[in-house]
Amino acid sequence: MIRTRMAPSPTGFLHIGTARTALFNYLFARKHGGRFVLRIEDTDKDRSRREFEADIIEGLHWLGIHWDEGPDVGGPHGPYRQSERITIYKKYLMQLYEQDLVYSCYCTQEELERERELQMLAKQPPRYSGICRGLSDAKRKTLEGQGRTSVLRFKTPQRVVSIADLIRGDITFDTATLDDMIIAKNIETPLFNFAVVIDDFLMNITHVIRGEDHISNTPKQLLLGESLGFSAPLFGHLPLILNTDRTKLSKRQNKVSLLEYKNEGYLSEAIVNFLVLLGWSAENDRELFSLDELENIFSLDRVHKAGAVFNLAKLDWFNAHYIRATPIDILTARCIPFLVDAHHITHNDDGSYTITATQRTIEINDLRQIVSLEQQRMKKLSGCASALGYLFVDQPHYDASLLAWKGMTLDDVVAQLLFLEQHLSEISEDQFTSSIIEQRVKEAIALADKKNGEVLWPFRVALTGQTASPSPFDIAPTLGKTLTLRRIAYARERARTLQ
RNA sequence: GGCCCUAUCGUCUAGUGGUUAGGACGACAGGUUUUCAUCCUGUAAACCGGAGUUCGAUUCUCCGUGGGGCUACCA
Numbered sequence: 033m034i035r036t037r038m039a040p041s042p043t044g045f046l047h048i049g050t051a052r053t054a055l056f057n058y059l060f061a062r063k064h065g066g067r068f069v070l071r072i073e074d075t076d077k078d079r080s081r082r083e084f085e086a087d088i089i090e091g092l093h094w095l096g097i098h099w100d101e102g103p104d105v106g107g108p109h110g111p112y113r114q115s116e117r118i119t120i121y122k123k124y125l126m127q128l129y130e131q132d133l134v135y136s137c138y139c140t141q142e143e144l145e146r147e148r149e150l151q152m153l154a155k156q157p158p159r160y161s162g163i164c165r166g167l168s169d170a171k172r173k174t175l176e177g178q179g180r181t182s183v184l185r186f187k188t189p190q191r192v193v194s195i196a197d198l199i200r201g202d203i204t205f206d207t208a209t210l211d212d213m214i215i216a217k218n219i220e221t222p223l224f225n226f227a228v229v230i231d232d233f234l235m236n237i238t239h240v241i242r243g244e245d246h247i248s249n250t251p252k253q254l255l256l257g258e259s260l261g262f263s264a265p266l267f268g269h270l271p272l273i274l275n276t277d278r279t280k281l282s283k284r285q286n287k288v289s290l291l292e293y294k295n296e297g298y299l300s301e302a303i304v305n306f307l308v309l310l311g312w313s314a315e316n317d318r319e320l321f322s323l324d325e326l327e328n329i330f331s332l333d334r335v336h337k338a339g340a341v342f343n344l345a346k347l348d349w350f351n352a353h354y355i356r357a358t359p360i361d362i363l364t365a366r367c368i369p370f371l372v373d374a375h376h377i378t379h380n381d382d383g384s385y386t387i388t389a390t391q392r393t394i395e396i397n398d399l400r401q402i403v404s405l406e407q408q409r410m411k412k413l414s415g416c417a418s419a420l421g422y423l424f425v426d427q428p429h430y431d432a433s434l435l436a437w438k439g440m441t442l443d444d445v446v447a448q449l450l451f452l453e454q455h456l457s458e459i460s461e462d463q464f465t466s467s468i469i470e471q472r473v474k475e476a477i478a479l480a481d482k483k484n485g486e487v488l489w490p491f492r493v494a495l496t497g498q499t500a501s502p503s504p505f506d507i508a509p510t511l512g513k514t515l516t517l518r519r520i521a522y523a524r525e526r527a528r529t530l531q
Numbered sequence: 532g533g534c535c536c537u538a539u540c541g542u543c544u545a546g547u548g549g550u551u552a553g554g555a556c557g558a559c560a561g562g563u564u565u566u567c568a569u570c571c572u573g574u575a576a577a578c579c580g581g582a583g584u585u586c587g588a589u590u591c592u593c594c595g596u597g598g599g600g601c602u603a604c605c606a
Contacts, residue, residue, distance in 0.1 A: 039606085040606085041605075041606045043605075043606075073606060075605090075606085076605055076606070078605095079605070079606090137604090140604095141603090141604065144603090144604085145603095148602095148603095151532090152532075154532095155532050155533095156532075156533085157532065157533035157534080157602075158532085158533085158602065159533090159602090181604095183604050184604095197536095200536070200537090203535070203536080204535095205534075205535075206534085209533065209534055209602095210534085210602095211602095214603085214604055216604090217604050218604095221604085223603095223604075223605085223606090224605070224606045225606090228606090243600090244535095244536065244537090244599085244600060244601095245599095245600055245601070245606095246600095246601090246606090247535060247536065247600075247601075248534070248535060248536095248600075248601040248602075249601080249606090251535095269536085271536090271537085271599095272599075272600070274598095274599080276542085278598060278599065279598090279599075279600095280599075280600070306543095309543060309544080309555090310543070311543090312544095313543085313544055313545070314545095315545095316545090316554090317544090317545070317553075317554040317555075318554095319543090319544090319554080319555055319556090336543095336544080337536075337537060337538090338536090338537050338538060338598095338599090339536095339537075339598085339599065339600090340542090340543065340544090341542055341543075342542095343541095343542045343543060343556070343557085345542080345556060345557055346542075346543065346555080346556045346557080347556095348556090349555090349556055349557085350556090352568090352569095356569080406568090408568055408569050409567070409568045409569080410568090419567095437565070437566090438565095483565085484564085484565055485564095485565045485566090486565085487565080488564095488565035488566085489565045489566070490565090491565080492565065492566065493565095493566090498566085498567090499566060499567080500566050500567035500568080501566070501567065501568095502566095502567080502568085503564090503565080503566090504565080
């Protein structure tokens, strides 16, 4: 059975690149009826934090990615946190020790650094000299007597290692260019390259799908696994996600924390769709997919090799698309937190809402109507709060000259607003709907031989105070007859005073 | 510096030993609309360079060049 894994280290918030790697692993496992495992690589005690683990889990769940085994759900190959597997690593470290494949290195970090600097200066590749490899017992005793601590190094075999990368084909390394890597700080503290090999083997991982930045780790891990007598998994190295300048995606240039995107009003559907297209494409020209659909059509052999620039404009397009495609009741539920955050509304105990500025009580249905006003305009969910401000104030303020459409005088404006008031007031409260208002007003416009713009532009500005907004026919019923008429009367006053 | 990866419109990409090199985002122009958005139509926009193989290379090979990754007692 195919088993893939995501092995993030909880040293920061869930990175968008990590999320994409998780997505590819998840999709590949699902596509082939396999299992997907989450493993937390928290061997770095200083930098790992539980809150980051929580952020990673939350972010992945938000995207709709779920795992069959992991620290939160358990499973037959646990524990799934490396910090809880120390005794396991210890055992294999001992095995390597008995095989005489590891040795203690007493060099201090300062010594190693100096060595590296000297090599760089001499235009030599920086490599550990291997000076501690052949230390005699006596010499070791002396060094320990001096109070020196040691780390454990692996006696890297010198030979040619080849990996048959699922995405890139054969990659060959000559490990003679490698030095003896440190695989553990001490018997209790294994390091990444060592722990990974053991866990992937013990957890029966069949396919290691990870970022291209791990290619150079692969020969080391292969060698280690070989020495331990492990069978090797298959590897597939994904292209990196890039900044606009084509360097590795960084928080200097982009938002990289997944949940930041959520907080800004991106939909998980949009993120998933956007992310899957960064380095993968479907057989036809199709670009719109749900996660469910991807589980059926994803394939590793259509993954590209070259890095992909993170194109925010396209993400925005996907997001707007999925906002438009979301049923209004769901969209409303997703928008409410943004309206609350913007202090437009507060939530009441009985399930109703109060408009902060006016203390008017509204129901969920009213909110649906409000949100639907912006549904086809929003790029992000946060847009409903910023674009709809005029609905959440007593009276929007604006420059009276805004009311004039295409060279109209303010006299004209007053006349048109009066005309509107007259026809709107003839519509009863319960008839005050979008379609009826539109029908009546347009009839009146035609009858009076007016142009749409000369009536509708002042109408819209009177209601919103903005040059761009939804149709006044849709805003008016949302505001209600009373408020609509009040705003038109206010506009008339403004126009008059400015003459 | 060493090792490794990589190369089609601005971006994400499709594709082929012979194609008008296709799509999407973005840009631009037009239509629709009271405005914005949506929607519709259209336009501009690419095979990194040089050799080789071949009747023919964007496609295959090699060499450059560009870009990137790694080069930690991080993962």
